[in-house]
Amino acid sequence: MKTPFKLKVVQYLIRIYFERWSFERNPKRHQERMWLKLQKHVLSRSPKYNSLEFQDLKTFPIQEKKEFMGDFNAINTQELDFNEAMEIAVKAENSRDFTPTIKGLTVGLSSGTSGNRGLFVVSENERAMWVAVIIQRVIKWSFKKRKVAFFLRANSNLYSSVQSKLIAFHFFDLLSPMEDHIRRIQQLQPDIVVGQPSLLKLLAEAQKNNSIQIQPQKVISVAEVLSPEDEKTIENTFMVPVQQVYQCAEGMLGQTCKHGNLHLNEDGLIVEKEWLDNNRFIPIITDLRRNTQPLIRYKMNDILHATECTCGSKMQALTTIEGRMDDVLQFGQDKIIFPDFIRRTIIGASPEIDNYQVIQVSYRELSLFISDVELWEAAASALDAFFKSQGIPNIAIFKSNTLRHEKGSKLRRIHAKSSPTM
Numbered sequence: 001m002k003t004p005f006k007l008k009v010v011q012y013l014i015r016i017y018f019e020r021w022s023f024e025r026n027p028k029r030h031q032e033r034m035w036l037k038l039q040k041h042v043l044s045r046s047p048k049y050n051s052l053e054f055q056d057l058k059t060f061p062i063q064e065k066k067e068f069m070g071d072f073n074a075i076n077t078q079e080l081d082f083n084e085a086m087e088i089a090v091k092a093e094n095s096r097d098f099t100p101t102i103k104g105l106t107v108g109l110s111s112g113t114s115g116n117r118g119l120f121v122v123s124e125n126e127r128a129m130w131v132a133v134i135i136q137r138v139i140k141w142s143f144k145k146r147k148v149a150f151f152l153r154a155n156s157n158l159y160s161s162v163q164s165k166l167i168a169f170h171f172f173d174l175l176s177p178m179e180d181h182i183r184r185i186q187q188l189q190p191d192i193v194v195g196q197p198s199l200l201k202l203l204a205e206a207q208k209n210n211s212i213q214i215q216p217q218k219v220i221s222v223a224e225v226l227s228p229e230d231e232k233t234i235e236n237t238f239m240v241p242v243q244q245v246y247q248c249a250e251g252m253l254g255q256t257c258k259h260g261n262l263h264l265n266e267d268g269l270i271v272e273k274e275w276l277d278n279n280r281f282i283p284i285i286t287d288l289r290r291n292t293q294p295l296i297r298y299k300m301n302d303i304l305h306a307t308e309c310t311c312g313s314k315m316q317a318l319t320t321i322e323g324r325m326d327d328v329l330q331f332g333q334d335k336i337i338f339p340d341f342i343r344r345t346i347i348g349a350s351p352e353i354d355n356y357q358v359i360q361v362s363y364r365e366l367s368l369f370i371s372d373v374e375l376w377e378a379a380a381s382a383l384d385a386f387f388k389s390q391g392i393p394n395i396a397i398f399k400s401n402t403l404r405h406e407k408g409s410k411l412r413r414i415h416a417k418s419s420p421t422m
């Protein structure tokens with residue numbers, strides 16, 4: 001008999017509880033055991049990986065999104081064809097009907113900020129696992145009935161599976177007009193709000209000017225980089241700390257702990273670090289729990305900022321997801337500037353600046369948008385002084401009157417001309 005979905009979620013809740021316990025006792029031994037299990041039960045069914053069975057992880061090739069997608073047919077364990085799966089995913093996205101599946105598996109598209117869309121496929125077991133991780137680590141268990149307002153670009157079966165007597169998910173399609181969201185969320189009065197920071201900020205503004213009056217107990221930030229300024233605005237408005245979730249192609253990579261740091265879910269992931277300096281690294285992820293589309297040594301495009309956390313967990317703590325490699329500005333051959341420095345410089349120019357954007361037009365030109373035009377000069381001269389202090393003279397800074405942000409896409413406050421090769 002087929003196990004009902006909700007029962008599966010409960011089974012996974014128990015399983016990940018023990019996995020976390022096992023990791024915290026002995027991280028290395030736990031990961032080695034999970035890695036062996038993954039090879040035996042999952043990679044043996046993947047045409048790409050079955051010949052590499054029972055070898056050291058380091059012998060497996062590192063893949064970026066492009067190769068990962070290019071190798072889709074060889075990687076997946078269900079003999080799925082990329083074009084067939086893509087067709088279903090695109091059709092679902094265009095019709096906004098997200099129920100079709102392929103061989104009983106859920107397909108979806110993940111939007112990359114660089115425009116290249118990723119295709120992900122998950123089984124019902126993986127959906128149940130995802131739900132269990134979300135409940136255990138983000139929403140937290142409660143016997144009180146709660147309503148969740150979930151803003152996302154595309155719905156998929158993945159999310160609508162989280163319905164029960166205790167948690168009711170309500171989906172807000174990011175492509176709908178903001179007025180509709182305002183009306184619906186006011187009616188709903190959610191206990192939990194989940195969305196990208198640019199959207200959460202719009203909701204905070206609506207709350208401030210009394211278009212809505214909501215009292216969520218949790219505000220959860222997903223998808224985009226959450227800057228400390230946006231975090232403060234949202235927290236001050238809703239009077240609750242903003243929790244962050246770090247996801248990739250629908251895998252849960254990490255979330256905020258009670259001390260406000262993000263932790264990578266290393267009880268289900270092996271994270272290799274490509275260090276950029278003493279604190280910053282690019283993660284290379286091996287997901288020990290996925291089995292339809294195994295994620296092995298997948299090199300992300302993110303810059304993570306490592307830290308130590310006193311909450312007691314041995315899982316790697318991060319102060320922040322600092323940005324993406326696409327946001328690193330390059331000047332000439334060898335000079336690079338991390339997006340965090342640009343952000344700090346602009347914010348440092350005036351405490352009133354909270355909406356800005358920098359777009360690198362060429363190695364010598366930047367366009368700068370500041371919502372409060374009276375503060376533009378201050379921000380521009382702070383940037384100018386910063387570049388000079390870094391030995392990058394003669395950068396022309398132009399005024400931009402509009403924020404570049406396509407509806408439904410991720411807001412990027414800092415756009416580099418092209419990502420540097422490092």
Ligand SMILES: [Zn+2]
Pocket residue numbers: 257258259260261263309310311312313317
């Ligand atoms: Zn912590």
